[in-house]
Amino acid sequence: MRPEIALTQVCLLSGWLLLGSSCAWIPAREQPVEYLEPPEMTETLAEVRERLEHWPDERWWQEFGSPELNEIMEGALKDNPGLKVASARLHEAQALVRVEGARLLPFLDADASLTHERVSQRGVFNALSQGRVSGAHVLLGIINPLSFRYEFDFWGKNRALLHAALGQAAAEEAERAEVRLRLTTAVARAYFRALAFQQQLDLAKELVRVRRDLRQLAEIRFQFGLENELAVQQAITELESAHKREAGVRDQFDVQRYLLARLSGTGSDAIQRLIVRPMAIPRGMPLPAQLPIGLLAHRPDLAASLYRAEAAAKRVQVAKAQFLPSIDLTGFVGFNAVVLTKGASQLGNLLFSGQSFAYGIAPGLRLPWFEGGRLRGELAATRADYDGAVELYNQTLLDAVREVAASLSAWQATRDIVTAHRRLLVAAGKDWRLAKVRLVGGLDDDRDVLRHRHPVLEQEYALRVLESDQLVAMVDLIEALGGGYHNPDINLKSEHP
Template identity: 60%
Template sequence: MIGQITPKRSRLFGAYVVFMLLASSCAWIPPGDKPAQFLHSPSLDHALSHTGRDEPHAPAGHWPPERWWREFSSSELNGLMDVALKDNVGLKVAAARLRQAQAMVRVEGARLLPFLDAEAEFENTRISENGVFAALNRQEAAGANIVFGRINPFNFRYEFDFWGKNRAALEAALGEAEAEKAEQAEVLLQLTGAIARSYIQGMALRQQLDLTHDMAKLRRDLLSMDETRLQLGLDSADPVKQAIIELEQINKREAGIRDQLDIQRNLLARLVGKGPDATQNLFADTVLSPERIRLPAQLPLELLSQRPDLASALHRTEAAAQRVKVAKAGFLPTIDLTAFAGVNALRMTKGASSLANLLFSGSSFSYGIAPGLRLPLFEGGRLRGELSAQRAEYDSAVELYNETLLRAVQEVADSLSRWQETQAILEAHGRLLSAQHENLNLAQVRFRSGLDDRRALLARRHTLLDQEYVLKNLQSDQLVAMVDLMEALGGGYVNTLQPVQQSPEQPGWWPW
């Protein structure tokens, strides 16, 4: 008969319907806006051009080294760093986050593998003598026990990852783990940088405290001479009053330095993860000199790729791109396979149950294989919302990377500028100190010749000490600029993932 649907035609028609549903499902994925673009590294030619001056340079190679603080040749600073690497709370928190991210990698990776488990179930149910079953069959069912047992030592479940959904989820988890590893390196870099800066400032304060002791001694000698001249009637009381004022100013400066020194000691104690008593004997005898640190002859811009914050931002963009793939795969069919093998039995009895004998008999063996297909047709906009959210997360991650890159370039340029300018200021101050030494030598000659009294000699010594006091600040500023540059260039961190310079629209990177 014309139009009759034969079994063969029915199978072909069903296969055709399934194929059309699978093919049309891709069209349900809504198109997205143009994704965010990665910035290319801005030019640093002007800032880097000043690094080739005629001065001694550090040896060629990776700069700064991994343990960059050892460049300062300070055993005290090295000891602080060693303690901080073991006891700092922030590092421990970062390590815990990294372990959590690595655990999620194992969770997502498990989705690519088949699931095997076993189950056992036993149930004993008494039928009510006044219930529905008893009313239908009072003689057999009223008051009887329904005994059921099932043992499946083999349960198999597997989802076919035809669209790469589970693989993308694993890649996203791997990206997050790598980002957390870079975040841990960033915490370490910020910690060691903070310790080095605090230690350098503390060293400068300790040296300034020694100078204020010498200046206070000179002021007391001047006050004593002015008081003697007043008693002998050789001068008025005005010089005595002025000497007292200047002495108290030095005492005030000394008290302020002691307070700042205590603050630096307490800060270092917190940074290394100890109590304040652990750092009270710091700054005993170590002297840091800026001449010990040498800038390499060349600083290629590629060193920016060794910054852990840039590496973290880049890994997070990759993870976000993979999550977009996961969201897209949610629009596609899910195909899985389940299977089981075991024994099960059910018996209704009013006496002692013989379920065990029945359950483990050969006739109770059972198995099953069930391929499954799930095609999302309507979910109230949930899938579109998830995809839109993941696309927005990707754009946000790219823009965060761009912002981090711009900040990195600024920090490198700023630290290079501070390094160079503090060096120029130190050279100028060195010439000023040479002139002050010559002035003091001249005052000593005039004193020995009787042309000047001792007050003039002490005053010039005080002026020289005051300039040496300023020198400690300048040396500290240059050392801090060196720390800033080492931190701006990643502090020895090595990143295996290079910054992406291609457009997100190129194949293989644009996730939609």
């Protein structure tokens, strides 16, 4: 057997032994954090689940039937700075996907160089030429129109990097949906409260008129000796309290309009164009009596936390692959030529001649024998990051279930309260109408009519707040269910590395 063949076999055998032994360096994994199963919730029938698969709609605010709300919402989605920042982060993550994806492809480039060099009298070239080129000046021309580098992804490291980048981009997309959801629900809440304050302001003005009329009647009766001064002073005090309430409601109304202007990304002057005419509070949107647990997949924060956990799992795979050998291949095809500076004019002819044609190919092998604990530290860090990401997902899942349960309970409670309060308002209205009938019959005077009118206005005043609370509770439930975000890839659980 020839010596060079025997040496090649020994090198190959040694290489395979190194490849096999390097896998034993990876530290053992402790028990990883497990994904929580979604808590038990009442499941609906199959046809109901299919109907609710895309509930609520992505543009859920249109269900309230308010053209002004639709207009404000469109402006907020277009101009809000927070949404623009989230979009910028998403574009950055998508660009990193292209960067990581390039690792799976060969790198192709071209290079050229022209070097002027003096040969050292004590250098290698002079020694090899037995002193014939001592002190000579040479020109070296190299043109490689094609150079390539490629790393073989035997252990899936580069694919894991790509999948981690894809998971990060998906998480950023879900985060953007979360910012959009928070923005739209905040706009809806501010709008409903502003409408309630607008109607309360009108009722507060009416209450002021009632108190003013009662004060005037008290003053007239005092002049005729039918009332004492205490009754007049009490009427004045109640009038001032009504004025105070009117001023407070006006301030709260302006605060909500300022909030709407800020959320929509417009200046403070925009409030003059918001809710300038009296409008009825929008109708509520129909909500299902039962909600399947699968609707939690509509939550963008839950999707984002799951994507981040899956990306962290891929980074653990990358850290494990660092313990294994890496194999790559480099090569080039081109021309190179060397001439003395005295014959520099001949360099071009020599460089592009067939005798100057050159190529090369070089496979490479890298074995991470010892790196001072860096690889173990990186693996421990990625595993801890994965455990933290899974714990964050578990916490987000539990918070999601609690928010859905709390918001659904609040919506049902406000619905019952509004229904009961409307019955109370009907009863107060009957008393007021009966007082007006008695006034016509001469059995009561104007004071009795005004005194019965006051509780009707008070109940209407309270009803505006309750109706607004019911709409806000609907918005809270919509937010708890994700506001129409939908991703068919989310399964509410994943696999650990």
